[in-house]
Amino acid sequence: MPEVNDAKNTDSGKPKPEEDPALAQFGIYAESAPVAERAAPVATTLPLELRPGDRVVFIGNTLFDRAADHGHFEAMLQLAHPDLNLTVRTLAWSADEVDLQPRPDNFASLKQHLTHEKADVIFAAYGFNESFAGVERLPEFKARLTTFLIDLKTSAFNGKSGPRVVLVSPIGNENIAGVPAADLNNERLAAYAKAMAEVAEAEQVGYANVFGGTKAAMDPEATTLTINGVHLTGEGYRVFAEELFRQTFGESAPPENEELRAVVVDKNRQYFRRYRPLNTFYYTGGRNKDYGYLDFLPAMRNFDLMVANRDARIWEIARGKTFGGRPVDDSNLPPLDAVIESRGANEWLDPGAELAAFKVDPRFEVNLFASEEEFPEIACPIQMRWDAKGRLWVSCSTTYPHVYPGREPDDKIVILEDTDWDGRADKSTVWAEGLHIPLSFELTRDGVYVSDEPHFALVRDTDGDGKADTKEKVLTGFGTEDSHHALHDFAWTPEGDLIFRESIFHNSQVETPYGPIRAKNSAWFLFRPATRRLISFGNYPNTNPWGVTFDRWGFHVASHPIFADAFHALNPPYPEQHPAAGNLPAYSGVCGHEFVDFPMWPEETRGGFVKVRYKPTNRVELHQWIEKDDHFEEAYQTDLLFSTNLSFIPVDLRHGPRGAMYVCDWYNPVKGHMQYSLRDPRRDRKSGRIWRIVPKGATLQDPPKIDGATAAELVRNLARPEYRYRYWTKRELRDRHDPAEVEKALDQWLAEISPSKTGGVRHDQIEALWAFRNIGATRPALLGELLECEDHLARAAATRMLCWWHADLPNDGVDALRARVNDENGIVRLEAAIAASHIGTPAALEALLDVLDHPMGDHLAYAVRSALGSAGLAAHWKNDPAFLTAHPKLAEFSRSWKSGDQIKILNAKATGDDAEFDLRADLKTVEISCVPERLLFSVTKIEARAGQPVKLTLLNPDATQHNLTIVKPGALEEVGMAGNEMAKDPAGLSKGFIPESDKILFHTRLLDPQTGEILRFEAPGEPGVYPYLCTFPGHWIVMKGELIVSE
Template sequence: MILLLAGGPACNNNGNKQQPTKRSIDDISANEDVARYLKNFKGLGALTDSSSPTPALESMAKFKVTGDLAMDLVLSEPRVVQPVEMSFDSRGRLWVVQYSQYPFPQGLKVVSVDNYLRFQYDAVPLAPPEGVKGADKITIFEDTDGDGEYDKSTDAITGLNIATSVITGRGKVWVLNPPYLLAYPDPDRDGIPNGNPEAVLSGFGMEDLHAVANSLRWGPDGWLYGGQGSTTTANISSSVTKNVSFLGQVIWRYNVDTHEFEVFAEGGGNTFNVEFDSKGRVFSGNNGYDRGPNFKQGAYYPRSLGKHGAYTNPFTFGNLPNMELVGEKKRFTHSLIRYEGGKLPSRFEGKMIAVNPLLHYVQLTRFEPDGSTLKNIDEERIVETNDRWFRPVNIKAGPDGGVYIADWYDSRLSNTDPRDTWNKTTGRIYRLRGKEGVKGIAPFDLSQYDAKKLLELLKSENKWFRQHARRELADRKDQSVLPDLISMLQSKNGQDALEALWAIHVCGGFNDDIAGTAIHHQDPYVREWGVRLSGDKKQVTPKIGQQLIQLAATEKNAEVRSQLACTAKRLPAKDAFPIIENLLKFHPEDAKDPDIPMLIWWALESKAETDRRGVVSMFQDQSIWRSKIVQQVLLSRIMKRYIIAGGEDNFSVAAELIKMAPTTQLKKGMVSAVHEGLGGQDLVSLSLQLLNVIRPFESDLFGGPLALGIRSGDSKSIKQALTIIGDDHASIDSRLTYTKLLSEVNQPEAVFTLMNVVESARTSPALRDVALQALGRYDSARIGTQVIKAYPGFRGDAGNRMAAINLLVSRRGWTEELLKTIDEKKTISREDVSDQAIHRMRLLNDPEITQIVDRLWPNSKPLSPSALNEEMVKYAKILKSGKGDADKGRMIYLAQCGMCHRLYDAGGNIGPDLTGYERSNLNYLLQNIVDPNAYIREGYGVYQITTTDGRTLEGKMISRQGEISTFVPPLGGAPFTLSNAEIKEIKEQQRSVMPERILDRLSEQEVRDLFAYLTKEK
């Protein structure tokens, strides 16, 4: 009798006979509020529909496969269901994680939920075997006779409760089971654990189970790598590393020997894939429109700061781009490999093969050098189908040189529906191979190979065997192989030498001599990894330190130089500064590199406060100032870094650096950065030393000769500025400049003058606009009264009209007076109030105000779920009742949608680009248009900000630097900055900028025309 504990070992099983029970909303909800919200939540995206799955063999006929490839059905239901990830072990067996417990963990209840369907649970689940059993399991499939058919299956681990990834190595089976990384003992390496697991890492977030930790891969350096998606948090601890906190998407790694955990790189897409190429580069797919990043160590990549949260470093001041893509910008290729197996036709070698689960195809893309990184050129879709259930979610290269694809196989793909409508009875795995290629590979077991044979495999044409031979060597730590590996490191064959270097390292043989050999090797990738491995322990000996410094001066390869910058960030200041200096002085071409300038910035930033004198010392070398990277990237950022961080020591260094700058132009740029670092705050906090240094530039850079005085609160300067603002004969530029300044600082004595400007018939529209914006800072009842009184006099100017309304709806008292004027006095027309302003009045959350708004603008009242359903049904019938004209639809699109959305070559960028979406799905389009608030794509969320001085503002967050956040109004306009001290409350709205009822403006034929254009392929 075998007792199956939660996440415990299992016995042989040839099918999925028992299906997991789906959890209802009532079952998962801890309270009525959660249940009500989830029941009313309108699902969006590729949802479950009424179609039925096509039988596996029959579905194969629907695939169109490029001419020189063949596609085999390897596994299908009932043997495999909901396969989320695959991996291969040292015997070539295929391990499959079956994610049947998704989307809700067993035994937990949801206590709160946000508008992105991120959940907070009532408890942290216990690690197996103590935790509640779930429906996930890990199955081993084996081809026992090498004919390409997986004729044997074994359930290795069952009862898992949210498991996303598995990999073997070091005598263990490693399983990602958020919030844990589990290590199951498997000393006999049969795949069946010999005991209970150890939770070697804890703290992975579970807020969004389609974005949890995933994708275990052994790195060339012997660390265990993984990814985490965009909408979860983490606070990771191991036995030696404690409380490493981060938000959102990262690549992370864990040293299984030393038990250290660290974040390798931050940002990217909703990371659910990790891939290493033959040079050790790290890739991951992307849920956006490109192929994702080429991750560099310690770097930061794009992310939505609002939805996904800030970087771990508040002073990133930018990010590296994803790899440039030349090709169709289609969402989304979230899982990919770089094929280096040597068995497909030669045209596939070295190219990316990526799966697109949303649009049901497999993409072939080539890599091309792009400075220190790579760019992607799409070539063709090598697999396509009209079967909408085809959902390829994972791709791996196998030991046979084939490419394996895991198919979730479901009509549903979207996670934006809380109902568990997933089909838990289907799943497929396919293999791509050369059309003339042989299926399968003779059985083997690398664990039985002697050292000599493993060393031979390091030279295999198939990357899979090279990687797994290295894994075996890492398991054994057999140092008797080091002489042969050291000899191999001397090889003129760069790949052989690189494999030898990695193997030496994982065997424990890496030392200064090996590092020196690698650093001076003729192959650039060996040099790159010599640099990286030298810096992994965050310290180097003086001998290696000097070699890195010299290499920074002489290195001709951009990728190596980029790694030198990454390593400098990790090293102590005494070793880092000389590397940074040489990179700046000897490689002017790097100013145009996509990555290197920011990598150097992050290296410098890491020492900004730990060694301020080192920063100053570096800039004492006059040749440093001639560097374009210094001029264009470093100077402004180091100044902002010190100003935002604040404090006498930081201000002192900032002042010293400005004084050291060799030209007036450079000084001006640095002083401008001081202004930017202040984020619109006054200068009171700055040191006298720094104020004296920047004073000569106030007229040119701070807005006239009175600017510093205004920002410092000097009463004489403020009085002079107000005189100029109120003087109709003064320079309009000066009046505008000082009025803008008074919108950034709080000087109540300005109200009288600003109101005079607003009321005067002689005031230009531009100046009145700025004055109205400036008045928003001051909480005075008479402002609302006087603006309303003056309103008829300037209503004729659209900009002034909008500025006045926006001002009046920013405070509760002013809003009440505005509504009374519209409702009773009729001196302001309700037609003057925009949809956005109406919404802002609702944000005040005042029942009396909301009641009046509902009465004055009845069509602005949010539609109920039942009304939205009625709208969906109505427009679905309209679309089915006739055909549309796409050419006419284009004109309607430009008029109704084009201001915000781009489609192909036309439209704006306020909302998401529609080109890459699944526009052939009418139901999906209709849901998004009829109910734009049901799901707001990351990066387009709008924040409601309540300030400490009583204003209610709206904006999209575009940057977060230290204590300063910058926002831009939802429909465009001048950015505004707020310090944390000015923000009383900030929350992301559950409302889209796009209004409801947008189709109500169109005739039935116009609706059909619009959809004809939206669904048309270019």
């Protein structure tokens, strides 16, 4: 095997490209972009008159954001005014309100962008999201809208005069299966549309009331113009465009020209990538200094040129010219500037050599299931899912980490088949193409839900030919500040919801039929397909954790945090977050978990789980899953597979249908998003491997029948010990069978098993309970029985169901909640605390407060604190001194939060020699923090005299482990590289990633998040510059400073 070195932080020897000052003009930043000067307002009257060269901008919410995908109204504008050479741009953003417009860090404001676009005419669509505040808040809304319009119409965005403004009302909503949007929203929307008319008249702006016309078009029962009751289909947008045109210009729109509309849509697509690119944390935000200059500004220049080229094509078509579908000529685009390649990359090995580099637990054997050699279409695999036919679906992204001018995303979902069951794939089918960085996906009826940044999409095969043919943007507005922090970890919960999450840096705001959902700096989401309802929970500071599964009893297992059920409280009021994980086990660097429950696996591994880790070491680990009083926790056992070749990047794992374990390998010599240029040409876009792990000598089993099984056959699979069989079965019941048929089968199965109260019957009943919710049915009596049963884990699982079925129980489930809040078991009490946040009523709050009469471990205390801070419950007690006076235990618990939020100094109490050290007269004290999410020390220079006593306090408020290591002059790189090499040592973590080196003078231990340590030492006797660094692999290149010792 060739020698393998960790080259991630070595110097490649390639010089840094020279900077081009002319590129600076293409960056648009909040800190520097100009804002329009004030101007006298211009009255806008309808019918609107447009002028030659007018620059028209659409702003507002999802109504205009999604309109750009269809281009109907914009095409009508151009066709009706062929000689005006109108320039049209869309700055709308999902769920925007007139004065609530969350944006990425340092992203220019709406007014700055309007100034950049030199807006002459503005169409502003608002009112939908604001309306969910209710009709009682109409006076407040009118005041907010008035302030917004005054500011808008008195800003000289074009440098000369105020803009002409057309305010656009919300559209009508319609009832569709599962979503009674018209019944829920139309009466309220009509009131808001009327209020908008009043404000528009008072402020002398144009007003296009499209509510009535669109509602009338939706009224016929056979008509469906929306995908979810509130967001329009393509045909719906045609109807909306015609109504908006009539309202704005007082006449019917001209006949459509499909050639022109296609160019409009293409232009909007290219402009979207310029206005709202992925990876904005690297373009405008906190990491734009490293690579943002060359990663983005040349691309912005070229996107501007591409958009201008399409403007010219649009004008020509509007004047009657046709191009026969020929693509727009983009030959005027200059090549993108060269990027920085100063860091080294790891060695690339072919699959055979990579296999030879694995160190495998002697109880197991590993073989290659599939690779780019036989199936080049699986290059850059990210996630895997098995279907009921025993086929492995794989999402792949060669677009990652970014799409650049002249390229269209063409990421794939590929189906691999092992038709002869020999452990090697022998058939591959590209099922879907044209996706945009599908970080995760899950199978559903006739298709998949998939991350399609910044969208949550449904890709389907509607004609049954085995290939996807439609893609629906189900939800949009999710953050993309970092393209590998975007929506991931898709999984079906045992109860039948689709769970997924996003990570740090992100700002998400998503319109739904039930109101906007917003989250800042990471959150979990649950999506209910039948009702199109989205909720968000677990919004707390973390990093970029991956990997999610559920154990036998439905407890949510992740990486940050490990026992994720404690984090399931609904979110606090936006933009607040729940508290950090503190000392609860939580970390990133892991990409997947899978419980071991197949009988051919070694007995000592069953009941535990396997996880894949990609940093700081690259390995597949075995863990135990151990019950404690108020949670479960993992216990590392050993490495099932360890690789010294750091191009091995395991990103997912799954049990296959016969019991083997499959590992998805994003094989790439460039491991890192922030560590390399996004355009680094060494990023591998051809490799991809799937590895298969089996116990030595094991006989793999035949799976039960799932595909094609009857409902009666399927429900009996729910008694199987293997989680994946139960998982695939519930999906099959939900997607392929009539709910009434499934209900009947479940009731029959329950009747057969319920008389016996021994063995695994309680778990079978819980599985049935989950299956009922999967198909939209309820069973309050069964829930009541399980809430009071003798098995505490069954009670905990049943208590979790109060989140969804409390309304079906007496007294809104509060009596049942109170009983479980007072349960003898801590895990049950934890689930009750979470359920209280979902019920959210004053009665639920009163019931929850009983938990303060019981002992609380850290996990339960976190769940209670988060539940009390959830938006629903917090409204009933926060900022209410009288309530706290009446509930002294809550007041005391609340006060304890503040002290609990402080970082715990591991050796804070000084005794003996340390106490004497701290009393020395010339003591120098230094406090250094690890800057969260920046890989930086807050202090990068310390000055001390030779021999001076130094008391250095290192605080780690970050979500990642760090240390501080002081080394001899000139030893920074040597010690840093030695730390990197420890990533290849399975014991590196236990050694704190402190290398064995005589160049190290002093060091802290490896500090967990929310901890600190005091390091006491005398400054070296020799004057000089003594570097200090964090030796956690990969950190030292940026996380460093200097101790300057003088005489």
